[in-house]
Amino acid sequence: MRIIMFDMDGTLVDSGTSITNTINHVRVNLGFEKMEKSFALEKLNDPNISTxxxxxxxxxxxxxxxxxxxxxxxxxxxxxxxxxxxxxSLLEDLSKDFTLAVATNANSFFAKKMLDHLNIGRYFQTILGYDSVKNPKPHPEMINKILDKHSMRKENAQVIGDSHKDILAAKNAGVDSVLVNWGFSNHDKDAIETIEELKNRIYIKFNS
Known part of the structure; x- marks a missing residue:
């Protein structure tokens, strides 16, 4: 039994415009100026700041x-x-060999709504959001909760994400991870650029 846990925003789906617009809606109502999209998304993924x-x-x-x-x-x-x-197509291929789950710092209800809207919610046996844990990523609670739910050993798991919050959550849970570079951050190193590279990394881990 093997499981792959995906982050959602910036990893599976490009939701950057709606997230930025929502942040700016709150900021304007609080009397702040709007933020530029790429800057807001970069800071949203930064594990070293309080959002x-x-x-x-x-x-x-x-x-x-x-x-x-x-x-x-x-x-x-x-x-x-x-x-x-x-x-x-990646999810279709992986679903034949792996249990698939989503670990997102978004709300579980919204996450399921968005994934179903894009017709990929059906691939995931678990969609877990911040509202289902006390401590969101980079804390390992979300990763551990999914492992426990599916009775998976951490050695048989992998986390895929576009943020260092995802990678830290995996590391803190003792789980292997892959950082992707098509999301909300622009990583200088240790990140893959293509779906093909991701597929290779997944199968290298689980076939080694």
């Missing part, structure tokens, strides 16, 4: 911020949403 502090100036997300974000995102998360090229 609530950086985007909204508070130590933790407030109820007002959460409501502003979720109300807007609920109405707009399917707009300008696209699968990265090659993802659907």
């Amino acid at each position: 609530s502090k950086f985007f909204y100036g508070t130590d933790d997300f407030t109820l007002q911020q959460k409501e502003l974000f979720e109300d807007y995102y609920k109405e707009n998360c399917l707009k300008e949403l696209e699968l990265y090229a090659g993802i659907e």
Whole structure:
């Protein structure tokens, strides 16, 4: 039994426009200026900063911020949403040999809605979001929870993501990982560029 856990935003789906628009909707309502898309997404993936502090100036997300974000995102998360090229065929191939899951710092409800909208939700036996754990990535709780649910050993698992938060979550759980470079960050090293490279990395791990 083997499992592959995918991040969602920036790994499976290009949701950068709707995420940025939602962040800016909250910022404007709080009296801040809008942020440029690539800058906002880069900071969203940075494990070394507090996202609530950086985007909204508070130590933790407030109820007002959460409501502003979720109300807007609920109405707009399917707009300008696209699968990265090659993802659907990759999932089709992998689903024959692996259990597939999603570990995302997005809300579980929105994640399932978005993946179903793009017709790939059917590939995943588990879609786990931040609302299902106490500690989102880079904490390992999400990875460990999926392993436990499927009774998988960490040696038989791999995490795929576009952020160092994903890689740290995997490392903290003792799980192998692959960093991809087609998402929201522009990595200088240790990241793969193509779906073909990703497929090779997966099969090298599990066939070695």
